[in-house]
Amino acid sequence: DTAVSQTPKYLVTQMGNDKSIKCEQNLGHDTMYWYKQDSKKFLKIMFSYNNKELIINETVPNRFSPKSPDKAHLNLHINSLELGDSAVYFCASSQGGGRYFGAGTRLSVL
């Protein structure tokens, strides 16, 4: 069974639309994250949730909002998509030790 799963795998949409990416982990971890991988392949953290509480919000535009309905889920909502939002978004989870990543969602804004 996949430990960290995110959907969809690919997301192609027009500029200005609102979209969501879902993430679920079945590892029982307390902390979940969203990362953005830019065109130069750098991974930058966007959000971190621990027990449904936001810990980090790294200068991410307000158009991005994480929503955690429970400890196993952390969804990413993006409003008014812009061209510069095109990237691969990774969900991850951890509890003390290493970090486990999802397969990524490739977002293309046209």
Added chain:
Amino acid sequence: KQEVTQIPAALSVPEGENLVLNCSFTDSAIYNLQWFRQDPGKGLTSLLLIQSSQREQTSGRLNASLDKSSGRSTLYIAASQPGDSATYLCAVRPSQGAQKLVFGQGTRLTINP
């Protein structure tokens, strides 16, 4: 501010060779260091996790070492295979309480048959 650098950015070697990937970090006060593998269009797969008190970790043909005082880690791959072709990333966790990992930009490895 912690910075992680991986050199070279790309590496191409013939199948069967042993090789070393390098990772350096500017602040030696780290909690742990993790090596990941990323295949094209796919997510990150954790390879090895080294705690700050450890010197190395081994898994199959992979060996990762950590020298905190010099701010370096190496990933050694023995008897490389075409299936090892991927981008290898190292990431540092600055402290136990830190939620953020600081990533290098990766080394893209190509193993030629």
